[in-house]
Amino acid sequence: MANAYRIAPDMNFIKEIGKLGGQDLKKCFQCATCSVVCPISTDNKPFPRKEMIAASWGLKDKLVSDLDIWLCHNCGDCSTLCPRGAKPGDVLSAIRSCAIGEYATPKALARAVRDPKMLPILFAVPAVIFLAVGLVLKLFGIHWLNFGPEGDFVWQAQYINNYLVDIIMLPTAAFAVGVFALGLKRFLTDIHQSAVAEGKTDKTKIDPIGFIKALAIVIPTILKHEKFNECTENRERSTSHMMVLFGFIGLFIVTNCFFIAEWIFHIEGPYSQINPVKWLGNAGGVALVIGSLFLIKNRLSKKDQVSGYWDWYLVSLVLILGLTGLLTQMSRLGGLAGLSVFLYIIHLMCVWCLFAYTPFSKLAHIVYRTVAMAYNEYSGRK
Ligand code: SF4
Numbered sequence: 001m002a003n004a005y006r007i008a009p010d011m012n013f014i015k016e017i018g019k020l021g022g023q024d025l026k027k028c029f030q031c032a033t034c035s036v037v038c039p040i041s042t043d044n045k046p047f048p049r050k051e052m053i054a055a056s057w058g059l060k061d062k063l064v065s066d067l068d069i070w071l072c073h074n075c076g077d078c079s080t081l082c083p084r085g086a087k088p089g090d091v092l093s094a095i096r097s098c099a100i101g102e103y104a105t106p107k108a109l110a111r112a113v114r115d116p117k118m119l120p121i122l123f124a125v126p127a128v129i130f131l132a133v134g135l136v137l138k139l140f141g142i143h144w145l146n147f148g149p150e151g152d153f154v155w156q157a158q159y160i161n162n163y164l165v166d167i168i169m170l171p172t173a174a175f176a177v178g179v180f181a182l183g184l185k186r187f188l189t190d191i192h193q194s195a196v197a198e199g200k201t202d203k204t205k206i207d208p209i210g211f212i213k214a215l216a217i218v219i220p221t222i223l224k225h226e227k228f229n230e231c232t233e234n235r236e237r238s239t240s241h242m243m244v245l246f247g248f249i250g251l252f253i254v255t256n257c258f259f260i261a262e263w264i265f266h267i268e269g270p271y272s273q274i275n276p277v278k279w280l281g282n283a284g285g286v287a288l289v290i291g292s293l294f295l296i297k298n299r300l301s302k303k304d305q306v307s308g309y310w311d312w313y314l315v316s317l318v319l320i321l322g323l324t325g326l327l328t329q330m331s332r333l334g335g336l337a338g339l340s341v342f343l344y345i346i347h348l349m350c351v352w353c354l355f356a357y358t359p360f361s362k363l364a365h366i367v368y369r370t371v372a373m374a375y376n377e378y379s380g381r382k
């Protein structure tokens with residue numbers, strides 16, 4: 001006889017899913033069309049039908065540790081073909097955002113990042129930090145801006161262009177890495193226990209070498225967006241998504257190159273426009289702007305799919321990041337020093353928000369989905 005399973009519905013979880021875009025959840029009548037049409041659903045325990053019923057019962061613990069919610073990339077095929085308009089793709093997206101909040105610490109920050117009313121406060125935080133650190137450094141004789149002999153603005157300002165990036169951004173990035181590390185440890189343990197309990201794998205424990213090999217297999221799949229390209233409804237979103245991903249990768253490389261140039265080889269910026277690293281930076285910025293604009297266009301045109309604050313927060317942040325980065329450079333080259341500094345500070349505030357809030361925001365999917373896909377590969381599931 002099968003083991004008895006006591007159902008303990010979490011009504012707040014059902015309400016939370018509704019608020020995050022899964023408001024049509026209760027329309028589901030379990031026809032299983034969604035699991036049949038999903039281009040990437042698994043043969044062993046297919047999704048998303050089973051997630052729909054678990055969500056309507058409020059089974060939060062079961063769902064936040066469900067590997068399958070991360071295999072879905074919200075292509076929308078199931079939502080378009082669902083005969084009841086229950087939007088299973090959006091329900092899975094809402095469950096993922098609950099899972100991100102569940103694995104991130106501190107929880108209060110996770111709730112704040114999901115709450116539009118908290119947005120002004122979240123964006124004020126970097127401004128306060130920049131100001132406070134700048135005032136302290138001023139006491140030690142470090143100027144906010146540098147001026148040349150003619151009184152003209154010199155870009156290699158001590159605080160704004162130099163210490164601000166290193167003193168503030170590095171600890172912020174370290175904070176994000178720490179939050180992810182703690183969350184991933186619990187996440188991996190939970191998805192493994194859940195997969196074993198549900199018979200998705202016969203592996204009894206996670207072998208680190210085997211898991212790293214699985215990771216090496218799935219990373220090219222992710223970079224090439226192979227799963228994304230299997231969908232029908234939203235295939236064009238794959239290109240824009242890829243532009244944003246590669247934009248970030250390019251800018252990550254550029255940041256590291258210039259960090260090494262400055263702190264190891266003591267080569268101060270701004271760097272020449274014919275420097276290939278600079279080309280990569282400009283290409284990354286353009287990719288962010290164009291990719292995010294296409295993502296916005298796609299979301300606005302898909303009336304049958306839900307786009308909530310969770311989605312708009314991320315795509316808007318990416319757009320503002322790209323625009324302020326490019327406009328800072330253009331205004332500097334155009335001799336508009338004041339405007340350039342203003343735009344650069346806005347840009348740095350966005351970068352800080354990106355670093356600090358990533359483990360709590362939709363962007364965390366890049367980490368959780370990668371780990372989940374690697375686990376799925378490792379588990380040997382078909
Ligand atoms: S979500 Fe729609 S397609 Fe899926 S089982 Fe429910 S009613 Fe059927």
Ligand code: SF4
Nearest residue numbers: 038072075076078089
């Ligand atoms: S949104 Fe796409 S990937 Fe996700 S469950 Fe539906 S069909 Fe599958």
